Ligand SMILES: Cc1ncc(C[n+]2csc(CCOP(=O)(O)OP(=O)(O)O)c2C)c(N)n1
């Protein structure tokens with residue numbers, strides 16, 4: 001199958017991510033979609049390292065590394081300066097991890113979106129603080145081991161639904177995307193770029209190191225997340241218009257969990273419980289999209 | 295019992311032994327191992343504490359302000375950016391007179407992301423009303439956390455136990471980890487002097503007009519003085535039980551020294567070696583390690599340093615536009631003493647660069663061979679860029 005994504009690269013080989021790093025793949029496709037008339041705001045995350053140490057940079061576009069909690073605010077300031085300079089062409093893009101988005105950076109993100117700042121906020125989601133060594137975040141899913149949810153203290157709380165939180169701001173555009181579905185990802189990034197106001201992209205990005213999976217399973221796991229309804233592909237316009245972009249095969253979730261080291265402790269009972277939660281979330285999403293179970 | 299543990303684990307062991315009730319922290323390299331050990335202890339039941347996995351350092355300390363105000367022993371740990379983000383609440387903790395203890399792993403501040411050791415993060419918080427104790431090795435870290443609870447709860451002030459990134463936080467050493475009963479005999483359960491209690495309703499932190507705010511601030515100043523006065527007594531008790539003491543400052547060969555090096559943290563260990571070697575060569579050199587930085591032990595510092603001919607302070611930190619922070623404080627402590635020795639300020643090891651025996655040896659020789667300091671701050675080992 002031929003990929004309908006162009007060959008132009010805006011990222012050098014030789015980045016310092018782990019083999020199979022989903023975050024590196026996500027960035028590569030995002031840049032292909034947005035081109036090089038962009039400025040990237042990069043709050044602390046794995047990508048602060050992946051981008052390369054001084055004096056190197058793996059990205060062919062301007063990057064401002066910024067404090068962990070400031071992704072929404074620094075972007076607002078960059079955009080204001082571009083406005084003052086009369087630059088209407090450059091797209092401002094914040095690129096943050098789940099910790100920098102769901103947790104410590106949520107206040108700055110919420111503020112920027114409420115002001116409807118004209119920028120794209122991209123969260124690549126690897127479901128924990130990976131840069132600092134796999135600590136839980138509010139994006140860590142129910143059932144996961146992390147170094148701060150060890151042993152029998154595995155996380156028994158649901159993952160925060162960040163897209164719905166942004167939708168509640170009536171953000172002009174919010175969408176999920178996934179490294180196993182690059183064409184969908186590229187289309188959504190381009191669409192975001194064409195809309196004025198705040199845009200939010202939530203990209204599922206596997207992390208072999210933190211999830212305790214083989215690096216060659218990175219894409220397979222990402223695809224399974226969609227096919228099991230764990231991470232549905234959908235978009236929401238103006239906070240009201242929901243579109244489900246892909247109707248998954250609706251495989252049972254257990255296979256997804258069994259492939260990953262971080263879930264090895266879960267019993268059949270736990271998996272049934274998780275299946276129920278996933279079904280419930282999916283039904284809720286269908287209702288919002290005005291669709292019906294297949 | 296002696297065990298070989300990481301500096302971070304020495305912190306975690308002390309927190310377990312102190313029977314802390316609530317821990318709230320946010321991960322940041324190089325503090326993460328402390329948080330992970332404590333998560334582990336809470337998960338396996340060896341520490342019966344509530345571990346709050348909050349969404350930022352700001353919330354970590356704010357949560358503990360709630361905890362300590364409700365009368366429960368509280369602990370947090372952070373580094374660099376995390377401490378900087380806590381700044382507002384650092385003032386709040388001391389203003390509210392809450393004896394929270396924090397382990398602060400010295401880390402360089404961004405930008406340029408740098409996870410390695412540099413003391414500017416904790417020293418930039420010197421005016422926040424926290425007691426600050428700097429540690430040299432794993433044993434001192436464990437002991438100091440226990441002392442910190444005694445001291446903080448006695449004077450109702452928060453305490454920062456400061457340790458170097460990696461050189462201490464990630465280094466394994468034999469550490470005597472005492473038995474719980476022994477620690478209990480030194481550190482009794484926390485008895486808050488005030489707390490939120492529906493049976494005795496009080497309002498904390500209300501609007502305070504100029505006619506009383508100043509007196510409140512003065513009482514914090516007095517509590518700091520009390521801390522300085524009481525620390526030796528707490529160490530007396532500690533020594534009786536554990537047979538170890540550190541002092542607000544430690545003076546090595548200072549009595550007859552012409553030149554005294556002043557150090558903190560792990561640079562002290564390397565300096566011990568250098569000073570011993572120089573002494574063996576007949577050099578009249580001494581070493582003063584500063585442990586207690588806030589409150590600043592002015593009188594101890596003066597009495598140790600006053601009769602030397604020159605003082606050489608090694609600062610792994612910098613206050614832009616002023617100089618090395620320890621050097622400034624030492625100068626201030628000496629300035630009212632007639633005929634005090636000149637203070638040479640050396641900047642070394644910024645952002646995690648090694649401060650080797652060679653660097654310290656050179657600092658000694660430069661001090662010895664110059665009539666007067668060539669500059670307020672002398673940066674060691676700068677490369678041409
Ligand atoms: C104020 C502050 N606290 C903590 C840190 C340490 N820190 C850097 S990156 C990071 C985790 C990042 O997690 P996430 O945003 O999910 O990105 P990931 O590393 O997983 O890709 C943390 C805790 C920091 N840089 N600043």
Ligand code: SF4
Pocket residue numbers: 016017018019020021022023024046050126130131206207208209210
């Ligand atoms: S830890 Fe995970 S997210 Fe970070 S570089 Fe490695 S694979 Fe990528």
Ligand SMILES: [Mg+2]
Pocket residue numbers: 097098099125126127128129130
């Ligand atoms: Mg993450």
